[in-house]
Amino acid sequence: MLTQVSISRKMILIALTFSLPIAVLTYLMVVSIDSNVEFAVKETKGNTVQRGLAELLRKVQEHRLARLGCQNGQECEGRLSVLQAEVGQAFQQTQAALDQVGAPLQFTTAGLGARGRQHLSLETMRREWSELTGKLPDADLAAKHDHLASDIRGMITHAGDTSNLILDPDLDSYYLMDVTLLALPQAQERLARVGVLGSAIIRGGKLTRDDQIQLAVQASMMQEADLDRIVASTGTSLTEDPNFYGVRARLQERIPPALKRYQAAASTFIGMSRRLASAERPEVTEKEYLQAEDEAHRASFEFWSVAVDELDGLLGARIASYQDNRNWSLGLASLSVLVACLLAFFLARSIVVPLRDVMGSLGPGATLLGVCVERIAEASKNHFSNPEEATLICEELDAHADGMRQSVLALALQVEGAQRAESVAVEHNA
Template sequence: MKMLLQPAKQLMNRLTYSRKMFVAGIFLCIPTLLLAYFLVTNIYEQITFSAKERAGVRYASSLDSLLQAVIDSRYAAVWGGKPRIPVDQALAGLAEVDSALGGELGMEEAFKTLKAKLPDSRGGTTRQMIDAHGAFAAELLEMKVQVADRSNLTLDPDIPSYYLMDALITKLPPLADTVSRAAIVAARLSGGPESQAGDRADLLLLSGEMNTLVDALKKDIRTAAGADATIRDRIQKPLLELETAMTAFQKELKGPRAIGLSRAGMEATDAVFRAALQLSPVLDELLGNRISTLQLRMSVYLSLSLLAFLLGIYFNLACYLSVKEGISAVHEAARKVSNGDLTVEARLSSRDEIGETCGMFNTMTDNLRRIIVTLTEVSEKIHANSGAIASTMDQQSGFATQLSSSVVEISSTMEEFSSTASQIALHSQAVVERADKTLEDTKNGAAEVENLTFKVNDISGTIQANLSEIVELGRKSKEINKVMEIINNIANQTKLIAFNAALEAASAGESGKRFGVVAVEIRRLADSVVESTSEIEGKITEILDSVNRLVMSSEKSFQLIQEGQEYASHTVVMLIESVDGVEETTSAARQISLSTQQQQIASSQVVLALKDIEQGVRFSTDSIHRTNGVTEELFNLSEQLRDLVMTFKVGKEGGGQETAPGAEPR
C-alpha cells in the first residue's frame, strides 16, 4: 500500500499546502460532476427519447387523417357521392407535419414516395379506384409502422404508453382499413355488378381479422387502463363506442346486405378513427407527463449535484481555511520564536492534530522561556562571581608582588650579611693569627698588646652590628610568615570561590561545562599556592632557626670578645705574668674564627633559602597571572552568554512583555 501511494506522496511533497488542497478538491469534485453528468445525460436522453415519441404520435395522427380521407374516398367510389374529407386536404396537413417533423423522424423521403403514389380519383373503373386506394392505404399503414419505429414508439418503456401506442399504430389503423375493405366486399356480395366468386372467402377472412384486431385492441386498452388508473375512463369510453359500432357492423354483415351496410361500415370506420383521435391525446399526455417528470428529475439531479458540488467546495474551503489558520498560527509563532520572542503563543481553538501541535508548541515555548530566565540568572551570577574572582586575583597579584619585593630585599640583606660574615671570618682568622703572633710577640712589648686591644674593640663593634642585623633578619622572617598567612587566606578564599563557581557551573548544565573546567583549574591553582606557601613557611622556619642559632652564636662571640677585651685590658699585666693567658687568648680567637665560619655557612644557607623563596614567589605570581587570565576568559564567556540571552524576549508573570532579566530592550 505504501509503494502504491509513494508516487502520489512525492507529488504532494512538491506542492504548497494551497495547491494540495486545490488538487484534493478537484479529485473530490470530479466524481460528483461525472456522476451528475451521466445522470443528467441519461435523463436528457430519455427526455429526447420521449419528445421523439411525441413527434411520432403527432406524425401518426396526420397519417390517420390521411388514411381516413383515403378510406372515405374509397367509400365514395363504391356507393357514390363526395368524400367528406378530401385527400388533398389531408395530404396538405401531412405535408405541414412532415415539414416540421419529417427531418427529425427521417420520414422526408418516405413522404415523397408516398406522395408520388397518391391515386388519381378522376379516371378508371370503380374496381381500379378501390384497388388503388387499397394499395395506398397499405402504404400508409406501412409508413405508420416506420414512423413508430423511427420515433421510438415501439421501444416505449412504460406499460400504459406502450399499449396505447400499440393500439394506435398496429391495431386501430389496420382495423379501420379492414372494416372498409369488409364493407366493400360485403357490398359486392350484395349483388353488385363487380361481384366475384372469392369475395365470400375474403369477407370471412376480413371478418376474422376484424375480430382478432378488436380482441387485441381490447387487451391493449385493458392493460393500459390497469397500469394507470388515471386514464382508465378516458380510454375505455372510446373502446365501448368502438365495440358498439363494430357489433352493429358485424350484424349488418350477417344481414340481408341492404343500404344500411354502407352506413354501418362508415360508422364503424368513424368509430375507429374517433377512438384513435381520443387515444392520441392520452398517449401524448402520458409522454408529456413523462417528459415533465424527467425534466423535474433532471432539475432535481442538477440541483442536488450543484448543491453537492457547492457543499463540497464549501467544506473543502472551510477545511482549507481551518488547516491554513492552524498552520499560519504555528508558522507565525515559530517565526517570532526564531527571532527571539518567547512571549508569543500559537492561538488556535480547533481540536484536531494541528490544535494539539499548537498546544505542544506553547508548552515548548513556556519551557524554553523558563530555561532562558534561569540561564539569565546563572549568567548574571557567573558574571558577578567572575568579577569578584578577578578582583581577588588582582589583590593576590599585588600581595605576590609585595612578597616578591620583600624577598628580594631579604635576599639583598642576607647577601650583605653573608658578606659581613665573610669579613668576620677573615677578621677572626686574623685574630687567630694575631693571637699566635701575640703568643710569640708577648715578650715583644705592651705596644703590640695595645694594638690588639684596639682590634678587639673593632671586632666587638662589628659583632654588635652583626647581632643587630641578625635580629633584624629574624623580624623580617617573621613578617614573611605573616605574608605567607595572608597568601594562605587568599588561597583558601580562592578555593572557596572556585568551589562555589563549580557548583554554579554544575547547575548551568551544558552551557556551564567550560566554566566548570575554569573553576577546577582555579581550585587546583589555589591548592598549588597553598602548597607553595607551606614550603615557603617551612623555609622561613628554617631561616628563623638558623637566625636564632646565629644570634646565640653571635651573643656567645660577643661574650667572648668582651672577655677578650677584659683579657686585652689585663694583657699588659698578664703578658708579663703568664704565657698561659696568651694561650687561652689564642684558643678563644680560634673559637671565634670557628663561630664566624659557622655564621658564614649559615648566612649562605639563608641566602639559598631566600632564593628558593623568591623562586616560589615568582611561581606563585605566574600562577596568579594565569589564574587572572582564566578569570578574564571566564568573564568574557559570561559576557557572551549574557549577550546571547539578551537576544530572547520573555514575558513576566503579571502580563505584558519584557526582555530577559539584565538585558537591554531591543
C-alpha cells in the same frame, strides 16, 4: 509547488478532488437522462406525422365508400367533391407535419431508400390520388384505392419505426402505442375492405360458397385480430397507467367511453358481416351494410384521436419526470460539492487558527532570544574570564534562535502560503 500552498487551500483542493467523481457521475447521469428525453420527444414527432397520415387514410377510405354508396348522380358528385377537398386538406396537413419533423424521422429520399421504401413519398401518393379522382373502371378503382391505402399505412409504419414509437419502454404508453400505431390502422383498413366486399356481395343478390367463406374469414379477423386486440391493449394500458408517473386522470376518463363507442359500432358491423356470411341470400340492404361500416369506421377514428392525444399526454408526463430528475440531480450534485468545500473550509480554519496562534507566540520568542544572545555576547566580553567559552555559549544560543526562526517561517509557509510566509520572514528579519 504544493509546499507553497496554505493548509486551508490544500483542504479545499482535497474536497474538490473527491468531488471529481461526483461531477463525472453527474455528467453521465445527465447524458443518460437527456437521451431518454430525446427518445420520448422523438416519439411525439412520430405522433405528429401520424395525425396527418391518419386523416389522409380516413378521407381516402370515405371517398372509396362514398363512390360505392352513391345512388343519385348529382348527390354523388357533390359528396365526392367535398371529400376530394378534404383529402386535399389532409395532404396539406401531412405535408406540414413532414416539413416540421420529416427529416429526423428519415422521410427523405435517402432515408426511405435505405429501407426499401422509396415509393412511400407524399409526391407518389399525390399522383396516385390524382388517378383516383378521374374516371376509372370499378376493378381498377378498387385496386388503386387498396394500393393508396397500403402506401399510407406503410408511411405510418415508417413513422413508427424511425420515431422510436415501436420501441416505447413503458407498458402504459407501449400498449396505447400498439393501439394507435398498429392495431387501429390495420382495423380501419380491414373495415374499408370488408365494406367493399360486403357491398359487392349484396349487390350480386346471392352468396356463393367462396363469398361466404371469404366474408366469414374477414369477420373473424375483424373480431380476433382487430377488435379483441384493441380492447386488450387498451385495458392493459389503463391498468398499467398507475405504475408509471402516477395515475393520469384524463386517460382514465377519456379512453373508456371512446373505446366503448368503437367496440359497440365494430361489434355491430362484425355481427352483420357474420349473418351475411351465413345466409344464402342477403338479408340486409347495401345501404344498411355500408351505414354500419361507416359508423364503425367513424368510431374507430374518433377513438384513435382520443388515444393518440392521451399517448402524447403519457409521453409528456415521462419527459417532465425525466427533466425533474435531471434538475434534482444537478441541484444535489452542486449542493454536495458546495457542502464539501464548506466543510473543508471550516476544518482548515479549525487547524489554521490554533497554528496561527502558535506561530504568533513563537515569532516574538525567537526575536527576543536573538536580542538576548546579542546582549549576552556584549556582556561576556566584560565579565567572562574565558572569552572563548562565552563565544561558544552565544553561538549555541544564536543557533537555537535561528532554528526557532526557521520553524516559524516553515509554519507560516504551511499555514499562510508562500506569499504570506515571505512577509512574515521580512517582519522577523527586521
